[in-house]
Amino acid sequence: MKQAVEARSGASAQGAVDGARSTSPAPPYYLPCADEVQLFEQCHANQLAVMLKGPTGCGKTRFVEHMAWRLQRPLITISCHDDLSASDLIGRFLIQHDRTQWNDGPLTTALRSGAICYLDEVVEARQDTIVVLHSLTDHRRSLAIEKTGELIHAAPGFQLVVSYNPGYQRMLKDLKPSTRQRFVALDFNFPPAQQEIEIVMQESQLDRPTCAALVGLAEKLRSFADRGLAEVPSTRLLVATAMLIARGIPVKRACQVALVAPLSDDATLVGAMHDLVDLSFP
CATH class of the missing domain: 1.10.8 (Helicase, Ruva Protein; domain 3)
Structure with missing residues (x-):
C-alpha cells in the first residue's frame, strides 16, 4: 500500500517550505551510473551528511527518493530559496485561539522522526539559515531550539542530504568552505x-x-x-x-x-x- 502525505509547514506563513514524507513498497525508478548507491548506503550507516552536486534535471532528487525507499526511511524534502529562514526549517510559535503553540518545522520533524531530510538547491537559502545545519553534520547530531530551550538529538536513521548545481551557482552563489567540508560529496551528471x-x-x-x-x-x-x-x-x-x-x-x-x-x-x-x-x- 502506497502512503504519501504532503504537509505545508506551519512555520511558513507564505507556504515557502514543503515537507513531504513518503513510504512505498515499489521503488522509485533509478538507474545507477556508478557506485553512488553503495556510497550513500555507507554514509547513512555511518551517520554522514551527503551533498549531491550536478546539473539541473540529472536525477539527484530521484536518487534521494530511491535511497529513502531502499533504506526504508521517511523522506522530508525542502525546496530552498532566498527567503528561507531558520524558523522555516526549525519551527515557530503560532497563536492558537487563546494561547500560543510551538509548531515544528520540517527539519525538526525529520530530526525527531529519524527521517532523511533533503534540502534541494541548498545554496539558494540564506547563509544564516545554512549555518543552522552545522550542528547536525558533525558528531553532535543535535539541534538547539533557542525559543523553547530544547536540545534535540537526532533519532536513529536521521540523515541530512543537500543538493545544488555547481555550474549555475558558480556564477551567483556558493557554499562556504566551512559548510562544504561537513558533507560527503557525490558528483552527478547526465547518464551515458x-x-x-x-x-x-x-x-x-x-x-x-x-x-x-x-x-x-x-x-x-x-x-x-x-x-x-x-x-x-x-x-x-x-x-x-x-x-x-x-x-x-x-x-x-x-x-x-x-x-x-x-x-x-x-x-x-x-x-x-x-x-x-x-x-x-x-
Missing part, C-alpha cells in the same frame, strides 16, 4: 547515452528508436553550452518530451514545446536548436 535511453524509455513508455533519437539530439544540444546556452537539456526534459510523443503529439512539435522552448528565448539559439531537431527527425 545507453543508460539515458533506458531511463527515457522507462519513464515515458516510448519506443526505443525514438528515445535513442531524442538522446542523440540532446547530446548535440548540450554542446550549445559553448554558444551561450545557460542550461543544457536535462534528462527530465527528455522524459517530458518523450511523454508527449508517446501520447500522440507530433515529434517535432513535442521537441519544440518541451525541449527547445524551455531552454532559451534567444532567437538565434532557438533557430539553431530547431535546425538540429529537423536533422534528427527528418
